Amino acid sequence: MEKYIINGGNKLYGSVKIQSAKNAVLPILAAAVLTDGKVKILNVPPISDVKNMVKILSCLGCEAVYEGQNILIDSSKADCFEIPSALAHELRSSVFLLGSVISRFHMAKIAYPGGCDIGLRPVDLHLTGLKRLGVQITEKNGYILCKCDKLCGNEIMLDCPSVGATENIMLAAVKAEGVTVIRNAAREPEIEDLQKFLNCIGAKVSGAGSGTVRIEGVNELHGCQYQPIPDRIEAGTFLIGAAMCGGEVSVENVCPENISSLIHKLRENGCKIHINGDKIVLENHRRLASVKSIETQPYPGFPTDLQAQATALCCICNGHSIITENLFETRFKYVPELRKMGADVTVIDRNAFVRGVEKFKGATVVAHDLRGGAALVLAALAAEGRSEVLDISHIDRGYGSFEYKLRNLGADIVRVTV
Numbered sequence: 001m002e003k004y005i006i007n008g009g010n011k012l013y014g015s016v017k018i019q020s021a022k023n024a025v026l027p028i029l030a031a032a033v034l035t036d037g038k039v040k041i042l043n044v045p046p047i048s049d050v051k052n053m054v055k056i057l058s059c060l061g062c063e064a065v066y067e068g069q070n071i072l073i074d075s076s077k078a079d080c081f082e083i084p085s086a087l088a089h090e091l092r093s094s095v096f097l098l099g100s101v102i103s104r105f106h107m108a109k110i111a112y113p114g115g116c117d118i119g120l121r122p123v124d125l126h127l128t129g130l131k132r133l134g135v136q137i138t139e140k141n142g143y144i145l146c147k148c149d150k151l152c153g154n155e156i157m158l159d160c161p162s163v164g165a166t167e168n169i170m171l172a173a174v175k176a177e178g179v180t181v182i183r184n185a186a187r188e189p190e191i192e193d194l195q196k197f198l199n200c201i202g203a204k205v206s207g208a209g210s211g212t213v214r215i216e217g218v219n220e221l222h223g224c225q226y227q228p229i230p231d232r233i234e235a236g237t238f239l240i241g242a243a244m245c246g247g248e249v250s251v252e253n254v255c256p257e258n259i260s261s262l263i264h265k266l267r268e269n270g271c272k273i274h275i276n277g278d279k280i281v282l283e284n285h286r287r288l289a290s291v292k293s294i295e296t297q298p299y300p301g302f303p304t305d306l307q308a309q310a311t312a313l314c315c316i317c318n319g320h321s322i323i324t325e326n327l328f329e330t331r332f333k334y335v336p337e338l339r340k341m342g343a344d345v346t347v348i349d350r351n352a353f354v355r356g357v358e359k360f361k362g363a364t365v366v367a368h369d370l371r372g373g374a375a376l377v378l379a380a381l382a383a384e385g386r387s388e389v390l391d392i393s394h395i396d397r398g399y400g401s402f403e404y405k406l407r408n409l410g411a412d413i414v415r416v417t418v
């Protein structure tokens with residue numbers, strides 16, 4: 001196991017280049033299974049979710065190899081429709097492969113997916129959508145078994161704008177016969193990026209980002225070279241870290257419009273934020289004012305993946321805040337760890353009630369999931385004294401070179417094997 005040792009209190013200065021988006025790269029890797037053409041995905045983040053997804057592609061018989069920061073995929077020799085349970089359990093995005101594998105083999109077998117323990121995370125919307133395309137599905141002994149004679153386009157209405165279900169149905173529909181329309185589709189930027197990638201390999205997809213996605217089935221796909229969008233959650237994490245520690249930080253290679261909800265809140269806190277093209281500069285040299293409330297919503301609302309980091313910020317602001325988590329049932333597991341650092345925060349159902357304190361105190365805390373773990377690191381960086389953050393494998397799932405990027409900004413953080 002590995003941990004971070006952090007001596008808090010340093011202000012952060014300098015610039016940080018944002019990685020390609022984890023939640024864009026993962027469905028794009030799944031989409032690469034659809035085509036026999038060679039696919040090259042550029043500047044892929046060195047994170048364990050991507051490494052595990054590459055392992056799954058190899059298990060399917062795809063050739064998936066790293067070439068520096070890029071990944072080369074050739075699925076022309078793919079010959080297996082079963083996703084190994086050990087790998088499927090490692091990450092949520094293994095479920096996206098259902099759509100691609102069914103499209104290629106008209107068969108698929110996958111164990112229920114893993115991912116952060118932040119709620120029930122059902123896959124009913126994925127399966128209902130695939131059934132609408134003609135897939136017969138049985139669930140037995142923890143496996144999802146799928147088969148179909150052929151995939152036929154259809155109208156699909158999602159009960160909630162699920163990111164994964166939208167992506168899975170898009171993938172299954174690309175080579176279906178006829179047209180598929182997904183209504184109440186997720187609007188996240190990563191959905192638009194998946195559409196762009198699919199069209200890059202010859203698919204006919206439109207409407208992503210609008211809430212209604214239209215996929216016209218095609219017979220042939222080809223290869224392409226693709227640069228995924230920047231990671232809006234990594235960018236938001238660094239901006240919140242700069243707000244908490246104080247200083248002046250420029251996050252570069254970002255799409256500011258993709259985190260406008262966070263920028264609005266940070267300005268409400270009193271941060272000075274300057275936007276210039278793909279750069280966002282945040283400056284702060286004082287204790288910030290609290291924001292009255294933060295409510296997570298599907299895009300373009302406040303992202304659930306920044307909820308933990310924003311709560312950590314609220315804990316050292318001047319005043320009271322209420323943070324409401326509307327997407328996942330148990331996404332406050334990091335709160336007891338923040339309380340060890342002196343936070344005054346109480347969770348009741350889906351609400352965290354925060355009374356701001358002057359400073360966090362250094363402590364030993366445990367990461368329970370990816371974004372909660374990142375929030376604990378930010379709290380430790382802003383704290384007085386020494387902290388240890390344990391079980392940082394959760395953080396490695398989504399943040400590449402995290403401690404290097406933070407050290408380059410002046411943070412006192414080291415990774416230690418225990």
Ligand code: EPZ
Nearest residue numbers: 023093121122123124125126162163164165304305327328
């Ligand atoms: C994606 O997860 C992201 N993961 C999550 O990021 C992100 O938090 C989430 O979207 C919401 O934005 C990836 O893209 C790999 P959902 P996903 O389906 O697809 C309910 C991170 O930290 N739902 O949009 O699993 C579900 O219970 C991770 O990077 C159903 O009811 O999220 C939840 O309440 C964490 N039935 C809501 O929808 C279903 O079949 C949103 O889930 C599917 C989902």
